[in-house]
Amino acid sequence: MSVTFTAELGDDSVNMSNAKAARVLAALGYSELCGDEGADAFLGRVLLALAIEPEDCGRPSLTEGRYIDCGRPEGYIQMRLLELHVLAEQAHRAGLHVAWG
Known part of the structure; x- marks a missing residue:
């Protein structure tokens, strides 16, 4: 499963688990x-x-039986926020909404 952030009717998107x-x-x-x-x-x-x-220190991957969590690398949250910043600025200039789901 994943969540995609898009500028309504736009082509750019940011996708993550x-x-x-x-x-x-x-x-x-x-x-x-x-x-x-x-x-x-x-x-x-x-x-x-x-x-x-705060700076994201990441999280190691974890496997417990059938449950698998791939973790996240150090700085992941800030990296994604920077990508969303670009998307939000593009949406702002175009007068669009940002949708996610």
Whole structure:
């Protein structure tokens, strides 16, 4: 399963797994894996998260029976926030919403 962030009717997107998307969405102040918001508000959330989110130290992968968590590399949250910043700015210039799900 994955979550894709897109600028409504746009071609650019940022895609990540559900677990990693949940962590990024939490940094943005969201609690749902799907939704949409105007580009201005989304851009504001991204800028705020970039300013206050502590540096992501990553998480090692984990396997317990049939459960597999691939972990995440150091700096992952900030890398994804920077990608979302680019997407949000493009959506802002085009007057679009940002949607994810």
